[in-house]
Amino acid sequence: MLEAALEAGLNSAGVSVMLLGPLPTPGVAYLTRAQRADLGIVISASHNPYPDNGIKFFSAQGNKLPDDWEEAVEAALEEAPQWVASADLGKAQRLDDAAGRYIEFCKSTFDHHLSLHGIKIVVDAAHGAAYHIAPQVFHELGAEVIAIGCQPNGTNINDGVGATEPDALIRAVRANHAHYGIALDGDADRLLVVDAQGRLYNGDELLYLMVQERLQQGQSVPGVVGTLMTNMAVELALQAQGIAFVRAKVGDRYVLEQLQAHGWQLGGEGSGHLLALDKHSTGDGLISALQVLQACIRSGRSLADLLSGLQLFPQELLNVRLHPDQDWQNHAGLAQARAQAEQVLAGKGRVLIRASGTEPLLRIMVEAPNAQQARQLAQQMADSLA
Numbered sequence: 001m002l003e004a005a006l007e008a009g010l011n012s013a014g015v016s017v018m019l020l021g022p023l024p025t026p027g028v029a030y031l032t033r034a035q036r037a038d039l040g041i042v043i044s045a046s047h048n049p050y051p052d053n054g055i056k057f058f059s060a061q062g063n064k065l066p067d068d069w070e071e072a073v074e075a076a077l078e079e080a081p082q083w084v085a086s087a088d089l090g091k092a093q094r095l096d097d098a099a100g101r102y103i104e105f106c107k108s109t110f111d112h113h114l115s116l117h118g119i120k121i122v123v124d125a126a127h128g129a130a131y132h133i134a135p136q137v138f139h140e141l142g143a144e145v146i147a148i149g150c151q152p153n154g155t156n157i158n159d160g161v162g163a164t165e166p167d168a169l170i171r172a173v174r175a176n177h178a179h180y181g182i183a184l185d186g187d188a189d190r191l192l193v194v195d196a197q198g199r200l201y202n203g204d205e206l207l208y209l210m211v212q213e214r215l216q217q218g219q220s221v222p223g224v225v226g227t228l229m230t231n232m233a234v235e236l237a238l239q240a241q242g243i244a245f246v247r248a249k250v251g252d253r254y255v256l257e258q259l260q261a262h263g264w265q266l267g268g269e270g271s272g273h274l275l276a277l278d279k280h281s282t283g284d285g286l287i288s289a290l291q292v293l294q295a296c297i298r299s300g301r302s303l304a305d306l307l308s309g310l311q312l313f314p315q316e317l318l319n320v321r322l323h324p325d326q327d328w329q330n331h332a333g334l335a336q337a338r339a340q341a342e343q344v345l346a347g348k349g350r351v352l353i354r355a356s357g358t359e360p361l362l363r364i365m366v367e368a369p370n371a372q373q374a375r376q377l378a379q380q381m382a383d384s385l386a
Contacts, residue, residue, distance in 0.1 A: 002043045002053060007092055014084035016091045020098040022152075024129045024188030025056060026284035027102035033062040033281065034101070044129065047164050047185040047271075048358055050155045056187075062281035064253040099133055106137045109279045110290040114297050116143035120178040122194075124149040124169045126162025128186030130286065137286055138182070146176050157186040163272050163285070170198045180293065180303075183272075184285040189252070190272035191285035193292055195303045204231045206292055207268040208310050209303070210276065211238065213295035214266070225258040225267030225275075227251070228352050231312045232367055250354060252283045270315075313349070314371035316378040320362045320385055328355070328362050333384035341366060341377040349374070353381070 007017050020031055025042045032040030040058030045051075057065045095101075121143045125131045131150040139145045148168060149161035161168045163185040173181040173194045181194030193201045201209075207224065214221050223244035226234060235245045246262065248254040252273035259267045259277055268274035274288040296303060328334060334353070341351050349368040356363055364381050368374035 006041065006043065006055075011090040011092060012083045014088050014090050017093075019092065019094040022129045022132075023098055023102060024133060024184075024284075024286070026189050026280060026282050026287070027098070027105075027129075027133070029058045029062040029282040029284075030102055030105050030280065031095070031098060032058045032060065034105075035095075036060070042187065044187040045157050046187045046358070047126075047158055047162075047190060049159070050157050052358065054358065058282070064256060064282060066253070066257070103133055103136050103140065106133075106284075106286045106290065107141060109287045110141060111294055111298070114294060116141040116293065116297070118142075119180065119293075119297075120144040120146070120176065122146045122148060122169060122172045122176060122178045122181040124161055124163075124166075124172070124181065124183045125188065126158050126164070126184055126186045127152040127156045128158065128162065128184065128188060130184050130188035134182070134184060134188065134286060137290075141290075146172065146178060148172050162186065163190045163192045166192050166194065166200055170194050170200060174198045180296075182285075182289045185272070188285045189283045191274060191288045191292075192272050193289065193303065197304070199304065201303055201307070202270050203268050203272040203274055204234050204270040204312065205307055205310060206272070206288065207266065207274055208234050208237065209295055209306055210274065210288075210291050211243065211266055212306065213291070213298070215241075216295075216299065221264075221266060223262055223264045225255050225262070225264060227255060227269050228354070229270050229317075229365060231270060231315060232350060233310060233312045237310050251357060256282070313367050313369070314374045316366050316368075316371070316374040318364045318378045318382045319356070320364060320382050322355070322360050322362050322385075324360070326385075328353075328385065331385060334381060337381040337384040341381060344373070344377060351377070351381075 010017050028040045028042045038060050042056040045053050121138050123134045123145055125134045126149050131152050135145045135147040158164050163183040166183045169181040169183045179196050183192040211221050221243055225246050225248055227248050227250045238245045246258050248258040255267040265277045273283040275283045279287050352365040354363050364378050366374045366378040
C-alpha cells in the first residue's frame with residue numbers, strides 16, 4: 001500500500017519509478033547508483049516491529065541523505081501539491097532481475113581466490129527483505145546453508161529472529177553443528193555473527209576484526225569511526241596500534257559523514273551497522289558478513305582466536321519507554337542519578353543517555369569495570385524516571 005501510494009505520487013509529479021522490491025536497503029543503494037537513478041527510496045520497518053515502517057532515501061551516489069535535506073522535505077509537505085499534465089506523467093516499471101544483480105554485487109566483494117566450500121552456515125534474515133537473497137549469496141559461494149527467519153508474512157519481521165533477537169540463531173547454530181551463524185535485521189543493513197560454540201559477536205567486535213584483517217593484508221588503516229555507543233575497549237585497542245578513532249552520533253549516516261570528512265573507509269556501530277566504503281557506499285550486512293568470513297578463511301583461525309586480544313568492557317543498555325509529554329532532558333531525578341553514577345565511575349567508565357530516533361524510548365547505557373556495577377547504575381537511572 002505504501003509503495004503504491006509513493007509510486008503514484010512520484011508519477012503524478014512527472015517522476016519515473018523503477019520498482020525493485022522486496023530488496024534489502026543496501027541493495028537499493030547499490031542499484032540506485034548502478035541504474036544512474038537520481039534518488040533511491042526504501043520503505044521498511046528496518047529493525048523495528050512491522051507497524052513501524054519508515055522511509056529511507058539514498059542519493060544518486062548511493063549514500064544516505066543528510067538531516068538538512070530530509071528536514072527540507074518535511075517542510076515542503078506543508079506546501080500545496082503540484083501535478084504535471086497527463087502527457088508528462090512519470091512511467092513505472094519493475095526491474096525483474098534486481099535480486100540477481102544485487103546477489104552478484106555482494107559476491108564480487110568476496111576474494112575470488114577463496115570459497116565457502118566445506119562450511120556450514122545458519123543464515124537468519126529476520127523474516128525481512130533479504131529472505132530470498134541472503135541464503136543464495138552464501139550458497140553460491142559454496143557454503144552449506146541452513147535458512148531461518150526466511151518466511152516473511154507481512155507481520156513477522158524481526159519477530160523473535162534476526163540481529164535484534166539472536167537467541168534463535170544461537171540455538172540453530174548449536175542444533176545444526178554449524179560453523180557460523182549470520183544474523184541480519186529486517187532490511188539487512190545490520191550484522192551479528194555467531195561462532196560454532198554459540199558465542200555471539202557484536203558490531204564493535206566485527207569492526208575491530210575487519211580492521212585487523214586489513215592490517216594483515218598490508219593495507220593502511222589511518223582511522224576508524226565508531227559512535228557514542230562504541231565500546232571503550234575498541235577505542236583503546238585501536239589507539240594502541242596507532243590508529244585514530246573518532247566517535248560520531250549514533251546512526252550509520254553519522255558514521256558515514258565522519259568517514260567522508262576524514263577520508264577513511266571503516267566504521268560502524270555495536271548494533272551491527274558496519275561500513276567498508278571501499279566495498280559499498282552504505283552499511284551492508286551481507287557484505288560485512290563476507291568480510292568477516294573472508295578474514296577467518298584466509299587466516300585459518302576462528303573468530304574467538306582472531307579477537308582474543310580484544311576484551312570488551314561490560315555495558316548495560318536499558319530502554320525506557322517515554323510518555324508523550326515526558327521531558328527527560330530536564331528531569332531532576334534523572335540528572336541526579338546520572339551525576340551519582342558518574343561520580344561512582346570516576347572516569348573509569350561512561351554514561352550515555354539518548355532518545356531513540358525511531359521509537360518513543362530513552363536509551364540509558366553504562367560502561368563500567370564490571371557487569372554488576374554497570375547494571376546497577378543503569379537501573380538506578382531508569383528507576384529515577386518512573
